[in-house]
Amino acid sequence: MTDVFSTNFSTIDWIIVMVYICIPVVIGVAVRKYVRQLSDFIVAGRSLRLFIAIASLTGTELGLVTVMYNSELGFKHGFSAFHVGIIETVCILAIGLTGFIVYKLRQLRVMTIPEFYEIRFGRNVRIIGGTILALGGILNMGLFLQAGARFMMGVTGYSNPAGLKLFMSVMLIMVLIYTVLGGMVSVVLNDFLQFIVLSISMIFGSYFVISKIGWSNLFKAPATVDQASWFNPVAEGSSFGMIYVIFMVALTFSAGALWQSGTLRALSAKSPKIAKQLYAWSSVSYLARRVIPMLWGICAFIFVSQTPKLLSAFQGPDALNSQYGMPIFIAKVLPSGFLGLIAAGMLAAFMSTHDSYLLSWSSVITQDIIAPIKKGKLSDKTRLLITRISIVCIGLFLLIWGLWFEAPVSLWNYMAVTGTIYLAGAFTVVTAGLYWKKASKTGATIALFAGLLAILGIFGPWIGGENVPFYLSDKFIGIMTFVFAILGMIFGSLLFPDKEKQPEEAQ
Amino acid sequence: MNWVLLWKFILIFTVSAYSLLVIIVFFGGIKNIIEMLKELGAPRDQNTD
Numbered sequence: 001m002t003d004v005f006s007t008n009f010s011t012i013d014w015i016i017v018m019v020y021i022c023i024p025v026v027i028g029v030a031v032r033k034y035v036r037q038l039s040d041f042i043v044a045g046r047s048l049r050l051f052i053a054i055a056s057l058t059g060t061e062l063g064l065v066t067v068m069y070n071s072e073l074g075f076k077h078g079f080s081a082f083h084v085g086i087i088e089t090v091c092i093l094a095i096g097l098t099g100f101i102v103y104k105l106r107q108l109r110v111m112t113i114p115e116f117y118e119i120r121f122g123r124n125v126r127i128i129g130g131t132i133l134a135l136g137g138i139l140n141m142g143l144f145l146q147a148g149a150r151f152m153m154g155v156t157g158y159s160n161p162a163g164l165k166l167f168m169s170v171m172l173i174m175v176l177i178y179t180v181l182g183g184m185v186s187v188v189l190n191d192f193l194q195f196i197v198l199s200i201s202m203i204f205g206s207y208f209v210i211s212k213i214g215w216s217n218l219f220k221a222p223a224t225v226d227q228a229s230w231f232n233p234v235a236e237g238s239s240f241g242m243i244y245v246i247f248m249v250a251l252t253f254s255a256g257a258l259w260q261s262g263t264l265r266a267l268s269a270k271s272p273k274i275a276k277q278l279y280a281w282s283s284v285s286y287l288a289r290r291v292i293p294m295l296w297g298i299c300a301f302i303f304v305s306q307t308p309k310l311l312s313a314f315q316g317p318d319a320l321n322s323q324y325g326m327p328i329f330i331a332k333v334l335p336s337g338f339l340g341l342i343a344a345g346m347l348a349a350f351m352s353t354h355d356s357y358l359l360s361w362s363s364v365i366t367q368d369i370i371a372p373i374k375k376g377k378l379s380d381k382t383r384l385l386i387t388r389i390s391i392v393c394i395g396l397f398l399l400i401w402g403l404w405f406e407a408p409v410s411l412w413n414y415m416a417v418t419g420t421i422y423l424a425g426a427f428t429v430v431t432a433g434l435y436w437k438k439a440s441k442t443g444a445t446i447a448l449f450a451g452l453l454a455i456l457g458i459f460g461p462w463i464g465g466e467n468v469p470f471y472l473s474d475k476f477i478g479i480m481t482f483v484f485a486i487l488g489m490i491f492g493s494l495l496f497p498d499k500e501k502q503p504e505e506a507q
Numbered sequence: 508m509n510w511v512l513l514w515k516f517i518l519i520f521t522v523s524a525y526s527l528l529v530i531i532v533f534f535g536g537i538k539n540i541i542e543m544l545k546e547l548g549a550p551r552d553q554n555t556d
Binding site: 031049050051052053054055058079082085086188189192195196199200202203206219231232281284285287288291292295 | 525
């Protein structure tokens with residue numbers, strides 16, 4: 001096992017990482033004076049211009065966990081995994097060109113998605129929607145720390161689990177400090193810095209990994225895999241298949257428009273037009289966040305398949321988790337110094353995702369659950385305090401859930417299913433609310449609850465064990481959750497229309 | 508369908524387009540940050556929102 005975890009990571013790399021992770025805390029403290037009211041904290045006073053918004057959106061949506069699950073997809077499925085990136089890019093570009101959902105939401109000046117639920121469907125729908133969003137979102141973050149720990153283990157070769165738990169806990173505490181202090185202003189400035197560092201690391205890192213494998217070897221499927229399904233996602237025998245592709249269309253389109261942490265950037269934009277442009281420009285970032293880590297995963301698998309000792313470590317009953325593939329690979333092929341920059345970039349990605357997600361879900365708890373229950377009788381100061389307390393509480397939950405809970409499903413499955421809990425209902429409710437006059441409270445409530453069906457995708461295989469064909473049940477449940485949410489909205493609205501006219505029509 | 512050719516094109520396009528985006532966002536972003544901090548630092552009516 002020592003050979004497997006051998007690494008080029010040295011003292012100079014540790015110094016680079018340690019110096020780098022102190023910078024965000026300094027920024028958090030420095031910008032505290034700019035946070036004077038709740039909208040400064042949550043949506044940066046709606047002052048985001050185009051380029052800083054692009055950096056911030058990319059910084060948020062390109063996390064360490066994103067790199068890990070995409071490289072895992074590349075490691076396991078080869079180039080066929082690229083289809084997820086293509087689908088996502090087309091969806092984001094379509095949203096950017098048409099302004100579908102995001103333009104109207106920004107026009108309404110809402111700060112969270114459930115705020116729209118109240119405008120269109122009333123307070124109760126907002127509380128239900130907010131609760132489901134917070135549930136799905138916080139669960140979705142549940143494995144971030146674990147993935148981060150695996151990355152650090154692979155790259156640094158530091159395989160003492162207790163030490164890593166401590167290291168990741170310290171990272172999380174630093175994120176908590178600067179998010180609690182600076183809110184969105186601090187988050188966007190750090191996102192900018194992290195976007196630059198991470199992007200440069202990824203671009204140069206790609207050059208190194210391709211150089212190691214060789215351009216022509218890169219496009220030859222290793223002998224140990226099925227040749228057709230390495231390239232073709234709908235080939236016979238592929239783990240993906242057509243149902244999976246359809247599920248990805250539904251998931252990435254709805255996530256593109258309505259994933260709270262990403263949409264928050266559109267809602268923070270200076271104008272609805274900038275919100276729209278943000279998506280069009282960011283489609284390139286969305287492609288890169290998928291394709292580049294997948295490329296690293298593919299190179300890692302080719303490297304592993306050419307190294308018998310490594311290949312045996314990833315095979316058999318005691319096989320290493322496939323998430324280790326990419327970090328173990330880059331630890332062996334990237335030079336010291338650059339490896340430190342990559343690790344710093346990835347940890348930056350870890351922090352930028354955490355800060356935005358913490359801010360997103362804590363805003364939802366304050367604005368969409370507690371404030372509506374208190375019937376809006378909360379001052380800005382109290383809301384800010386509740387938001388900050390929520391950030392700390394979510395952080396504590398993440399420490400317990402993420403570090404000490406081992407999910408027996410793959411990282412991307414877990415992310416897709418927990419995301420669907422919220423997205424299936426939210427996408428249906430927001431789309432119908434904005435574009436269908438007959439959409440009613442009952443329809444919205446049924447659609448939101450239908451999203452909870454996705455939980456079956458998590459718990460089913462946990463009960464069934466390793467031999468259950470989870471991928472099949474997962475993608476099927478994912479698609480069916482969207483279908484039930486849409487049907488729930490249509491039949492609920494037609495059978496139980498709203499009796500009185502809404503006080504403020506979204507149209 | 509030639510999958511290898513498609514993925515080669517996607518890979519080259521992604522790395523090139525992303526590199527260009529990073530350069531544009533770097534320079535545009537610095538300008539944006541200065542404007543944003545100026546705006547947030549300016550005196551405001553507390554009831555604006």
